[in-house]
Amino acid sequence: MKRKALNWSLGIATPVLLVAAWWAASANSMNTFFPPLSAIMIRFRQLWLFDHFGSDILLSLRNLLLGYAVATVAGVVIGFVTALVPVARWALDPVIHFLRGIPPVALVPIFISLIGFGIEMRVASIALAALFPTLIATVDGIRSVDTTLKDVSSVYRLTRGEKLAQVYLPAAGPQIASGMQVSLQVAFIVMIASEMLGSSEGIGAMTLLAQQSFMIPDMWAGILLLGVIGFGANLVFELLKNRILAWHAGSRRLANS
Amino acid sequence: MKTQIKPAAVGALGIAGALLLWQFVATGPMNGSALPTPGHAIAELAALLTTGTFWANLADTILIALGGLAISAVAGVAAGLLIGSFGPVRYATMAVLEFLKPIPPIVVLPLVVLVLGPTAQMSWVLVVIGCALPIVMQTVAGVHDTDPVARDTARSYGMGHAEILLRVTLPGAMPFIGTAMRVAAPAALVVAVVAGLLGGGPGLGQSIYQAQAAGDFPVLYALVLVLGLLGLVFQGATRLAERRLLHWHESYREVVL
Numbered sequence: 001m002k003r004k005a006l007n008w009s010l011g012i013a014t015p016v017l018l019v020a021a022w023w024a025a026s027a028n029s030m031n032t033f034f035p036p037l038s039a040i041m042i043r044f045r046q047l048w049l050f051d052h053f054g055s056d057i058l059l060s061l062r063n064l065l066l067g068y069a070v071a072t073v074a075g076v077v078i079g080f081v082t083a084l085v086p087v088a089r090w091a092l093d094p095v096i097h098f099l100r101g102i103p104p105v106a107l108v109p110i111f112i113s114l115i116g117f118g119i120e121m122r123v124a125s126i127a128l129a130a131l132f133p134t135l136i137a138t139v140d141g142i143r144s145v146d147t148t149l150k151d152v153s154s155v156y157r158l159t160r161g162e163k164l165a166q167v168y169l170p171a172a173g174p175q176i177a178s179g180m181q182v183s184l185q186v187a188f189i190v191m192i193a194s195e196m197l198g199s200s201e202g203i204g205a206m207t208l209l210a211q212q213s214f215m216i217p218d219m220w221a222g223i224l225l226l227g228v229i230g231f232g233a234n235l236v237f238e239l240l241k242n243r244i245l246a247w248h249a250g251s252r253r254l255a256n257s
Numbered sequence: 258m259k260t261q262i263k264p265a266a267v268g269a270l271g272i273a274g275a276l277l278l279w280q281f282v283a284t285g286p287m288n289g290s291a292l293p294t295p296g297h298a299i300a301e302l303a304a305l306l307t308t309g310t311f312w313a314n315l316a317d318t319i320l321i322a323l324g325g326l327a328i329s330a331v332a333g334v335a336a337g338l339l340i341g342s343f344g345p346v347r348y349a350t351m352a353v354l355e356f357l358k359p360i361p362p363i364v365v366l367p368l369v370v371l372v373l374g375p376t377a378q379m380s381w382v383l384v385v386i387g388c389a390l391p392i393v394m395q396t397v398a399g400v401h402d403t404d405p406v407a408r409d410t411a412r413s414y415g416m417g418h419a420e421i422l423l424r425v426t427l428p429g430a431m432p433f434i435g436t437a438m439r440v441a442a443p444a445a446l447v448v449a450v451v452a453g454l455l456g457g458g459p460g461l462g463q464s465i466y467q468a469q470a471a472g473d474f475p476v477l478y479a480l481v482l483v484l485g486l487l488g489l490v491f492q493g494a495t496r497l498a499e500r501r502l503l504h505w506h507e508s509y510r511e512v513v514l
Contacts, residue, residue: 007348014349015356033372090264091271101488103447105363105454106462106481109469113291113477189361189451196366196455197466208455211367219367226364234359 035217044221052206057225060191060202063119064233067126068187072180075131079138079176080164089139100136104129104186105193112197122194122202130187137179141172174248177241184237188230203229293475302479311464315483318460321377322449322491325384326442333389334434337396338422341430347397354394362387362448366456375457380449383456387448388441395437399430432506435499442495443488450484461487 023037048057082089082096107129111121145168153167195204207222242249276295283294293301305311340346362383369386373379403426411425453462461480468477 007345010345010349011352015352018353033368086264087267090267091274093264093271094268095271095275098485098489101443101492102481102485103450103488105447105451106465106484109454109465109477110481113469113472113474114287185359185361189363192361192363193451193455196363207367211371216371219371223364223368227360230360230364231356 039217040220043217063122064191067123070127071130075134079135083139083142100132125194126187126190129190130183133182134179141175145171291474298478301475321380322445326445329388333392337393341397341400370456380452380458383452384448392437395433399433403429
């Protein structure tokens with residue numbers, strides 16, 4: 001019991017100590033690349049709270065959410081069709097695997113060449129890049145649905161719609177969720193990349209522009225903000241996933257005990 | 258036999274269909290835009306294959322990805338064994354690692370480019386930043402998962418700490434490390450491309466950036482095709498290597514009934 005308390009306090013104390021050490025070590029830093037943490041925090045507050053909040057933070061997040069939403073809906077729908085219709089699977093499998101082999105960020109220049117530097121380009125890049133993890137996870141998830149489940153639903157004469165919504169979707173749910181989590185990370189990366197490549201608005205663009213014009217505390221402020229968003233997005237996803245898939249964790253626990 | 262031929266034939270039809278669609282879009286609705294016809298892009302690809310710079314860039318990208326991956330693997334497994342073997346260290350680092358894990362390397366790209374400039378070292382550092390952390394965390398999980406009976410048996414046979422670590426704990430953690438490597442290998446390639454595209458490091462990423470900036474769109478598409486193929490090769494090679502190297506582990510052994 002005492003040991004557990006010690007471990008917990010270690011877990012909480014280390015991050016606090018690290019930040020304190022950064023603060024102390026950089027306090028009088030003359031190194032241009034590593035300015036004092038206090039200076040970074042001042043710029044952080046000036047820039048993001050709330051000067052550029054509406055113009056850049058909300059813009060980036062809206063692009064991220066929009067692209068991600070399109071990607072996951074399309075990924076699940078195409079995944080269902082690909083998994084359940086053999087001809088579609090045979091025809092699409094090679095094409096899908098080739099497209100997902102392309103590094104997602106390399107799609108950004110393609111979209112720039114086709115539709116320019118606007119917001120549509122950013123959303124389209126995010127959507128296409130984030131499509132494949134969800135799509136492939138959906139196909140795998142449905143392909144591995146227990147055959148007994150399929151047989152039982154046939155015996156009970158479930159209609160096609162009932163089968164899809166009440167048997168296949170829940171059975172493949174956990175796998176689809178993992179795919180969607182990877183999609184979210186890809187979407188976040190492409191959001192930054194699409195802003196860094198020749199855009200002047202958004203958090204990624206501001207961070208890179210700050211670096212190019214040697215406004216080092218501004219660059220650090222951008223990096224911190226992006227880090228917090230990356231962590232926060234994943235955290236929100238985890239919480240939602242645990243909520244929605246609570247039945248799955250429960251049934252696993254029952255099966256194990 | 259017949260069941261094997263049919264999917265392959267339909268798959269080839271799918272690829273042909275995708276190319277036809279591309280041809281149709283390029284000559285029809287998007288005629289005169291930046292989209293080249295597939296024939297044009299493939300001809301450009303063939304022309305690229307005869308130039309020395311293309312092969313030098315390809316070699317740079319592969320070297321950066323594989324070299325960074327190798328450094329990440331050695332450092333990550335060593336750090337993971339260390340962290341996983343000592344309970345207090347594990348608790349002390351857990352919160353920090355969990356915070357850093359969902360943050361992609363593209364976030365710190367401006368900082369790394371600022372310090373190291375658009376060089377090969379910069380690309381190496383980014384690849385290591387991107388790949389090491391997941392390997393560390395998977396190794397820690399693997400160490401934690403080692404069969405305690407095997408460890409106790411080794412201890413009662415009089416093995417020392419170092420010997421147990423190398424001959425019991427490390428092999429036991431191998432499947433976890435294998436999974437981490439399978440995820441890290443394609444990621445290493447992606448980061449190597451990102452470092453070239455956004456940071457100006459050497460390799461195919463830089464070629465893509467130059468092609469896009471110069472408006473040389475057939476070359477851009479040819480390079481993206483190359484990256485798609487390269488991504489497939491990386492995925493296939495790591496899956497094969499994993500199966501070859503870990504065939505002895507019980508989770509990979511074929512079940513004989």
